Amino acid sequence: MKRRTAEDWDTIIQDYMKSGLSQKEYCQKYHLNYYTLRDQRIKRERSVPTKKLIRITPEKSIPIMVPVDSSVSKIIKITLPTGMILEIPADMNPKTIQFFITTLWNLM
Structure with a gap:
């Protein structure tokens, strides 16, 4: 065999x-x-590697939110002080966006 x-x-x-x-x-x-x-x-x-949380070290600035047009839909582009860029749908529930940003900010 x-x-x-x-x-x-x-x-x-x-x-x-x-x-x-x-x-x-x-x-x-x-x-x-x-x-x-x-x-x-x-x-x-x-x-398979397990997911790991990373701590983002804060700098003396805040994330910048800029609406960006996409061919599919509008997205919000968030640039963190570390240079990391996050994109989330602009039509997401505002409370969810607020929670998301607050959580990110608390990680810093």
């Missing part, structure tokens, strides 16, 4: 995820070892 490559396992796992079958059912249908598939899934899940 030919040893499966990492690419083979990626394809198998993607197919399993789309199948809607339980892992046990999928393994029985395609004659795979249940524990091997489980281990390969765990291995790939561990290799």
